[in-house]
């Protein structure tokens with residue numbers, strides 16, 4: 001069992017840290033939000049007042065933060081974790097960020113003799129709670145091998161996509177596709193409703209037909225179809241529109257670097273930016289359904 005510093009206890013980080021505690025690790029936690037730290041302490045974590053405090057005595061650091069600037073500041077900023085971590089500490093960042101930031105942190109870590117793995121996740125808050133996340137890693141073989149057993153305490157599928165930053169590129173490809181599927185599923189469900197179909201019945205039909213996809217199986221965007229989905233809970237919790245808009249921005253940036261054509265991704269980016277601009281940023285990303293909903 002390891003002593004792990006876990007930093008970033010939001011919608012994803014909190015359940016992930018909880019699974020590490022349940023697996024028997026000693027988990028030192030920090031978040032800028034004191035309430036989040038307090039909630040984890042009640043579940044057996046050791047609460048810390050600063051990120052550096054959390055890292056003291058930890059063999060592994062895991063971060064789950066909103067975006068690249070947070071990750072760069074935390075690891076590379078003045079008094080950053082790379083300077084504070086003891087020799088041999090394994091650094092794992094599970095946030096979804098731009099590959100350039102992941103590579104910059106990896107290079108900074110290497111200069112300090114530390115191993116850094118970018119390990120963004122797929123599976124949402126339900127996967128984080130159930131410990132069934134997919135981890136998509138970038139970094140050296142040695143870093144991946146060291147990270148894998150710990151990631152297995154929080155996930156079911158663990159992939160090594162390639163060198164530093166590769167995990168982020170793979171994750172961005174996945175999320176661009178997810179946004180397109182969510183929008184396509186929303187417009188198809190509303191089209192059926194407009195013609196008097198019951199969205200539950202239509203969902204069952206499409207789930208086992210050629211239009212079947214993850215959003216229909218696990219994350220139906222139409223309220224009332226799937227009681228456990230954010231759509232049936234006022235689009236609360238889950239994966240924020242702001243974060244999807246961020247990921248799509250990263251996808252467009254990544255596509256621009258290689259002049260790759262991503263027309264569906266570009267349209268999804270515009271729609272999510274529009275939706276975020278209408279005050280939906282903190283809501284779950286399946287709320288894009290409301291752009292089509294006439295009820």
Ligand code: NAD
Pocket residue numbers: 007008009010011012013030031032033036051064065066067070074094095096097121122123124125238239240243247
């Ligand atoms: P969130 O906003 O709920 O949580 C982020 C947490 O980081 C917050 O509690 C915030 O206070 C904390 N934080 C920010 N800066 C910090 C700092 N310097 N030190 C300590 N704590 C800090 O976000 P989330 O939904 O948990 O997502 C986290 C990451 O995971 C994002 O990159 C997101 O794109 C990715 N992700 C989210 C989901 C999802 O379904 N929510 C799924 C896959 C990937």
